[in-house]
Amino acid sequence: MKPAKRIAQLPPYLFARIDELIEKKKAEGVDVISLGIGDPVEPTPQPIIDALNEALKDPENHRYPSYYGLREFRISASLWFKKRFRVELDPDNEILPLIGSKEGIAHLPWALVDEGDIVLVPDPAYPVYEIASMLSSATPYKMPLLKENGFLPDLDSIPSDVLRRAKLMFINYPNNPTTAVATDEFFKKAIELAHKYGFLIAHDNAYSEITFNGYKAPSILEFEGAKEVCVEFHSLSKSFNMTGWRIGFLAGNANSVKYLANLKTNIDSGIFNPIQYSGIKALTDLSDFPEKMCLIYERRKQMVLDVLNELGISYHISPATIYVWAEVPDGYTSDTWAMKLIDEAGIVVSPGSAYGKFGEGYFRISLTVKDERLKEAMERLKNLK
Ligand SMILES: Cc1ncc(COP(=O)(O)O)c(C=O)c1O
Numbered sequence: 001m002k003p004a005k006r007i008a009q010l011p012p013y014l015f016a017r018i019d020e021l022i023e024k025k026k027a028e029g030v031d032v033i034s035l036g037i038g039d040p041v042e043p044t045p046q047p048i049i050d051a052l053n054e055a056l057k058d059p060e061n062h063r064y065p066s067y068y069g070l071r072e073f074r075i076s077a078s079l080w081f082k083k084r085f086r087v088e089l090d091p092d093n094e095i096l097p098l099i100g101s102k103e104g105i106a107h108l109p110w111a112l113v114d115e116g117d118i119v120l121v122p123d124p125a126y127p128v129y130e131i132a133s134m135l136s137s138a139t140p141y142k143m144p145l146l147k148e149n150g151f152l153p154d155l156d157s158i159p160s161d162v163l164r165r166a167k168l169m170f171i172n173y174p175n176n177p178t179t180a181v182a183t184d185e186f187f188k189k190a191i192e193l194a195h196k197y198g199f200l201i202a203h204d205n206a207y208s209e210i211t212f213n214g215y216k217a218p219s220i221l222e223f224e225g226a227k228e229v230c231v232e233f234h235s236l237s238k239s240f241n242m243t244g245w246r247i248g249f250l251a252g253n254a255n256s257v258k259y260l261a262n263l264k265t266n267i268d269s270g271i272f273n274p275i276q277y278s279g280i281k282a283l284t285d286l287s288d289f290p291e292k293m294c295l296i297y298e299r300r301k302q303m304v305l306d307v308l309n310e311l312g313i314s315y316h317i318s319p320a321t322i323y324v325w326a327e328v329p330d331g332y333t334s335d336t337w338a339m340k341l342i343d344e345a346g347i348v349v350s351p352g353s354a355y356g357k358f359g360e361g362y363f364r365i366s367l368t369v370k371d372e373r374l375k376e377a378m379e380r381l382k383n384l385k
Contacts, residue, residue: 006135008020011127021214021342023287024157033377036348038322038366040241042296044278048240050197051281052192055274065270068261069097069249073276077234080283084208092256094227097279099271101206101235101248102128104260105170107267108202108231108250109136111259113167117168120162124151124177124352124359126204141166144358151180155189163197166360172204173321174217177355177364181215181320186365187223194229200256201230206248207321209239209290212298215319231256239290240282247271247279297322300367300374307378324365325330328352334360345380 002008025032068074074091081089089095098104109119109132119133123142133140141162143153153171164367171190173182184268194201203220211217220230222301231252237243250257271279282289304324308315330335334351341347352362367374 001384009134010131022348025342025346030346032342032346032348033369033373033380034348035365035367035369035374035377036341036350038238038321038368039243040238040243040293040366040368041370042293044241044245045282045286047285048242048267048278048282052274052278055277061273061277064272065276067265069095069270069275070276070280073097073271073280074249076283077251080287081219081221081251083287085222087219087221089221089251090254094251094257096250096257096264097271097276098233098248098250100237100246101204101233101250101266103246103268104233104248105129105202106135107263108256108260109133109138109168111263112200112256116151116165117167118162118165119198120153120158120166122171122175122224123357124355124362126172126176127355129172129204130356133168135242138167139165142356142358143169145175145178145180146358147316151175151178152182153187155186155193163193163199166197166199169194169201170204170205171201171220174207174211174318176207176321176380177323177325177350177352177359177362179316179318179323179325181211181217181318181323184218184223187218187220187226191220191223191225191229195225199229200253203230203232205232206235207238208234208296210297210322212294212301213319216331217320217332219251227253229253236279236282238295240286241293242278242282245275245278247275251374278291288290290328298365300369300371303371303374303378304365304367310382322367324367325352326365328361330364334363337363341381341384345377345384347377 022032022376065290074095077095078089078091105128115137117138118141119138121129123141130140145151208217235248313326338351350364352359
């Protein structure tokens with residue numbers, strides 16, 4: 001049987017392709033070091049695991065969870081939000097627990113856009129924005145993230161007829177893959193535009209807690225008028241080393257939260273309660289934990305930057321994320337450079353072009369491997385002919 005056209009049209013998911021390459025090299029006996037995927041190697045903090053074990057003892061928690069999440073989880077998310085961003089959120093109408101933020105990102109266009117509507121998506125970007133837009137029969141409009149603009153979309157260059165047809169705009173700062181952070185002016189201008197043209201901004205803040213050098217990432221919901229036109233995705237994955245647990249939440253505009261919740265009641269049955277209790281533990285008692293991880297990432301980042309400096313490879317200077325966004329050396333494309341690194345050094349990096357055509361000429365290094373492995377990878381990079 002053939003797949004549906006909507007599936008057949010999809011490009012292979014980026015990391016599925018990288019995984020294939022890793023398997024191939026491993027089968028050849030190569031000790032592959034993967035700096036491809038951003039997936040913390042350190043364990044989830046013990047109190048979060050303990051909260052899960054405790055919750056598992058109660059048979060009530062073995063049953064179907066609520067579609068809208070445990071009220072205690074929504075309250076803990078709203079308290080965390082207030083403490084972190086000084087933004088008040090109504091836990092009953094402005095927060096929706098998600099089975100990881102990816103799940104919410106993938107479903108949001110289904111809840112908001114119709115065929116022919118435009119979804120504004122950055123390029124390069126986390127691939128789910130564009131793919132989810134395509135799956136929901138919307139037309140993605142690419143907003144290039146260029147070095148000369150600090151990897152922010154040039155909002156002035158989007159034609160007004162495109163803005164009039166736009167229903168949704170995805171943005172993501174601190175940004176994956178470029179590592180860029182946004183200025184307050186950028187957020188304010190995006191909000192102004194959303195008010196003028198009547199579209200929703202979906203700000204993906206998955207890396208809000210991974211910052212260095214005194215920089216604190218804002219929430220878009222801090223800015224005036226944001227709640228009328230913005231929602232924000234939050235994820236416990238990178239902040240609390242919980243990628244495998246699948247827990248995050250959507251915050252902001254009450255109508256959009258309601259539309260997504262409505263869609264989701266027809267698709268999934270919520271997050272396993274013990275995982276929500278772990279989420280409560282993380283947001284309530286471990287809000288300082290990300291700072292400890294940031295010290296580790298900062299140290300690893302310096303290890304990488306020292307080697308890139310030595311090799312004369314340029315990179316974007318950023319106070320955030322678990323990545324380094326670097327320019328491929330002359331004579332290579334993103335793909336040929338990434339392939340050379342795998343073939344000749346057994347190092348996996350993400351080719352920038354996999355995140356969109358404006359990612360061409362770049363590669364992304366993830367800092368989520370142990371220091372010794374990163375050091376070894378950097379040695380191999382230095383010795384590359
Ligand atoms: C920009 C961005 N948004 C969202 C996600 C998904 O995170 P989660 O684990 O919450 O689904 C990722 C994961 O890599 C990401 O890079």
